[in-house]
Amino acid sequence: MSLQGRTSPQAGASTPQARAATGRRTNVRWMLFVLLLVLVTVNYVDRGSISVALPLVQQEFGLSPQLTGLLLSAFFWTYALMQVPVGWLIDRFGPRKVLTASCVGWGAATAASGLTGGFLTMFLARMGIGVAEAGVMPAGGKLNAIWMHPKERGRGATILDAGAPLGAGVGGILISGLIALFGGWRTSFLIAGLATALLGLAVWWYVLDHPRQHRSVNDAEAEYIEASHRAEDEEAAAAGATTRRALLPYLKFRSFWAMCLGWLGFNGVFYGLLTWGPLYLSQAKHFKLASIGWSTFAIFGAGFVGELLGGLLADRLRAKGHGANAVMRSLLGISSAIVTLGLVGVTIVGSPLAAVALLSAVLFFLRWVGLFWSVPAILGGRTNAGVLGGAMNLAGNIAGMVTPIAVGFIVGATHGYTGALLYFVASAVIMGVAVLALDYRKRLPV
Numbered sequence: 001m002s003l004q005g006r007t008s009p010q011a012g013a014s015t016p017q018a019r020a021a022t023g024r025r026t027n028v029r030w031m032l033f034v035l036l037l038v039l040v041t042v043n044y045v046d047r048g049s050i051s052v053a054l055p056l057v058q059q060e061f062g063l064s065p066q067l068t069g070l071l072l073s074a075f076f077w078t079y080a081l082m083q084v085p086v087g088w089l090i091d092r093f094g095p096r097k098v099l100t101a102s103c104v105g106w107g108a109a110t111a112a113s114g115l116t117g118g119f120l121t122m123f124l125a126r127m128g129i130g131v132a133e134a135g136v137m138p139a140g141g142k143l144n145a146i147w148m149h150p151k152e153r154g155r156g157a158t159i160l161d162a163g164a165p166l167g168a169g170v171g172g173i174l175i176s177g178l179i180a181l182f183g184g185w186r187t188s189f190l191i192a193g194l195a196t197a198l199l200g201l202a203v204w205w206y207v208l209d210h211p212r213q214h215r216s217v218n219d220a221e222a223e224y225i226e227a228s229h230r231a232e233d234e235e236a237a238a239a240g241a242t243t244r245r246a247l248l249p250y251l252k253f254r255s256f257w258a259m260c261l262g263w264l265g266f267n268g269v270f271y272g273l274l275t276w277g278p279l280y281l282s283q284a285k286h287f288k289l290a291s292i293g294w295s296t297f298a299i300f301g302a303g304f305v306g307e308l309l310g311g312l313l314a315d316r317l318r319a320k321g322h323g324a325n326a327v328m329r330s331l332l333g334i335s336s337a338i339v340t341l342g343l344v345g346v347t348i349v350g351s352p353l354a355a356v357a358l359l360s361a362v363l364f365f366l367r368w369v370g371l372f373w374s375v376p377a378i379l380g381g382r383t384n385a386g387v388l389g390g391a392m393n394l395a396g397n398i399a400g401m402v403t404p405i406a407v408g409f410i411v412g413a414t415h416g417y418t419g420a421l422l423y424f425v426a427s428a429v430i431m432g433v434a435v436l437a438l439d440y441r442k443r444l445p446v
Contacts, residue, residue, distance in 0.1 A: 025220035028211070029147045033159045035206055036140050039103070040163025042199055043136055044274075045171035046110045046129065046192050047075065050122075051278045052175040052293065053185035058279075061119050069408020072275040074123045076400030079130035083397065084247065086135040087390020091383065094209035095139035095146075102139075103200030105132030111193025114186040137161075137373070141389035145377035147211060149228045151318060153374040158311025161370030165303030165363060168274055172296025232381065235442070247387050249446040250380070255439045259375050259388075260395035262332075262434030266369045267396040268403055268427025269339060273299070273359065275404045276411075276420065284417045285352040295356050303363030310335070310368035324378075324440040328371065335368040336432030340425055347421045369431065379444045399427065 050057065050072070058068055090098050109128035116122040140160040148156040178188035208214045211222045250256040281287040281295055310331060317327045342362040346355055376388035403423070410419040 025224050026216060026218045028214055028217045028221060029152075029156075029225070032143070032147060032207060033156055035202065036143065036160050037163045037166070039099070039199060039203060040136060040140065040160060041167040041170060042163075042192075042196055043106070043133055044164050044167025045174060046106060046196055047133065047167070047274075049110070049171055049175045049189060049192055050113070050126065051275050052172050052296065053179060053188065054279050055282050055292075056179070056185050057122070061122070063119065065408045065412035066405075067119060067408075068279075069405045069411075071119060071123055071126065072404035072408070073401050074126035075130040075133075076271070076397050076404070077130065078127045079134050080394050080397035080401055082131055082134035083138065083390040083394035084387065085390075087138045087387040087393075090135060090139050090142050090386035090390075095135075095142045095386070096204070096207050096209050098135040099139045099207060100200050100204045102132055102135045103203055104197050107193045107195070107197030107200070108132075109193070110196060111190050114189030114193070137393050138376075138386050138389035141373050141376045142382075142386040143207070144373060145382040145385035146209065147225065149225060150232065151228075151315060153377060154314035154318065154371055155311040157373035158307045158314075158367075158370045161373050162304050162307040162311075162367070164270070164370075165300040165307060165367055167300075169297040169300030169304060172278070172293040172300070176293030229382065232443075247391055250388065250391070250444060253379075253444050253446075254437060255379055255444065256388075256391075258434045258438035259372065259379065259392050262369065262431055262438060263372055263392045263396035264399045265427045265429070265431030265434060266366065266372070267399040268430070269343070269362075269366055269424045271397075271400045272403045272407060272420065272424050272427070273363070276407050276417075277359070280417050280420075281352075281356075285355060287352065298356060299359045299363050302360035303367040306364030307367035307370045310371060314371055328438070328440040329436050331368055332371065332435035333432065335365040336428060336435060338362075338365040340428040340432065343421055343425045343428060347418050366428075369435065375438070375440070378440060378442070380446070381443050384446070403427075 054068065054072075057063070057071075063071065086098065106129050109125055109132050112128065113122060113125035116125055137160075141157075144153055144156040144160060175185075175188050175192070178191060179185050182188065211217045211225050277299065278292050278296055281292050287295060314327055314331055317331075318324065339362050342358050342365070345358045346362070349355055349358060372392065373389070376385045376392060380388040406423060407420045410423065411417060413419075
């Protein structure tokens with residue numbers, strides 16, 4: 001159902017204060033995406049907390065590299081398998097309910113992971129976090145389709161996705177600081193879990209499924225968004241697109257598979273560095289816990305800055321009249337090439353500081369691919385953005401399942417990290433081919 005169809009009295013209800021100034025539009029959509037940035041940041045603090053604490057967890061539980069890789073993959077098994085079902089739930093019941101439930105659920109599971117007594121219970125807790133967190137990114141993609149003007153979706157996508165490197169960077173300092181403060185890793189997990197559950201209250205209060213439902217959105221902002229959606233709907237109808245919710249019809253299109261493979265390659269690099277990066281710094285570069293925290297912050301902080309700049313650059317180029325394919329293929333093609341060369345460089349340099357600098361450059365350009373969170377709305381429209389976002393994230397998190405295990409076996413077999421870094425290089429090549437094959441211009445005729 002299109003946005004303009006949701007004009008029931010309840011959905012259109014408004015306060016005089018919110019609707020009075022119709023001349024100058026409000027900017028609630030940007031505040032909403034700032035809250036989503038905070039949400040995804042906390043998401044990745046919780047998700048990456050085990051990686052920062054891993055040297056201590058590995059020692060306490062007596063884990064081999066192979067078991068360590070299996071533990072790091074536990075989250076991704078359930079997270080990946082839930083993507084398509086949760087995408088359907090988002091399209092059916094709306095992103096607000098799914099986001100709120102996700103916050104409470106993953107906060108509880110994160111706190112529970114601090115109470116585990118060994119490999120099996122920690123593995124189950126990590127699987128629980130994966131189930132609960134599954135709806136966050138597809139819901140964000142759906143909100144980008146509903147709340148953002150098409151000319152703003154590049155920034156919307158990258159603001160949403162920038163929480164990933166920011167959370168990984170902040171989490172490195174935060175979790176290592178809490179471990180140092182309380183003398184162990186368990187309390188840090190309990191605190192992070194409680195904070196996440198409380199964040200769910202803010203999501204329920206501020207995030208609504210449609211602009212007309214929000215008390216702070218005035219008529220000018222609502223009409224600005226709705227007018228762009230009407231134009232999209234007319235273009236989609238002219239192209240023969242329907243509002244069918246099924247995923248199966250999309251499987252025959254090259255752009256669908258390019259979207260999925262691009263996100264798979266991207267996450268092969270990102271999740272590899274997120275899960276094994278701190279242990280690489282500890283074992284290969286001999287960093288202490290505090291140095292790991294600050295180095296992780298530098299590496300992933302560069303990714304945060306790069307992602308925001310990539311989104312801004314994409315929208316500005318589009319505003320100047322450059323076509324969608326020219327903008328996206330140029331930016332993401334350059335990104336893929338630099339990421340590939342940077343990872344090759346990490347295998348060569350011996351200096352720890354040089355490795356951190358190169359990895360920071362890799363993350364800066366890698367996170368430009370966060371623009372992919374605008375792709376589900378491009379290919380599927382607002383109605384199917386949730387299920388397409390779920391399919392894309394399923395593909396990406398297949399890399400999340402495979403990569404930690406593969407790296408664990410590579411490190412265990414070779415007693416080094418060169419092979420793991422070459423695995424990341426191969427993932428970057430897959431990403432590069434896919435981003436150039438995708439057609440970013442129009443909705444698929446489904």
